[in-house]
Amino acid sequence: MSGSELEETVSAQSSVDLVTIAQAMHWFDLHAFYQQVKWILKKPYGVIVAWCYTIPEVNDSVDSVLEQFHSIDSEPFWEPRLKLIDDKYRSIDFPFEAVEGADHTGPFKFVAEKLMDLNEYLTYLRSWCTYQTAKTKGVELPRDDMIGSFKRAWNEDGHDHKTVKFPIYLRIGKVGNA
16 A cells, blocks of 8 residues: 555554554565554554464363364364464564563563353354354364363363453564654
8 A cells, every 4th residue: 555545544654653453463464564554653653562362271171172173173274374373473573663661572471361151162162263164164163072072171170160261462562763
């Protein structure tokens, strides 16, 4: 996008304090995107924040079933770009300077938590794009045997509700004087 197109659709050059991007860096041509971000961010200290979340964590039993589901059952349906999320955005080129108070641009880890029952947890898994991709190819995920494995692992401690932790990885940087 040219400068005039950016002004028409986003904002004027050097006019934006903060750009955020959630769970989507892997879909962009990063070089072009970064040029656009650098164009609209205020110089010298406009900030860009990019974050992603990875697979949830419950406990060793549930997590081991999820690992199998994630790495074996659903892996054939993952878009290759989603590997950048599994890598927690560590391998994404991030050509920005560290913000004040930090000595690097991340990723920085945060954790969001939600109390869920097994049905809510399985509904969350079915929200993954890999579920939709598999479904369009006539494959139902998770399979019945996998649901059985989740039920056994989930009910092992006798509690219906569990705290599900969602790891969030944040990259944050600023535009320098350039």
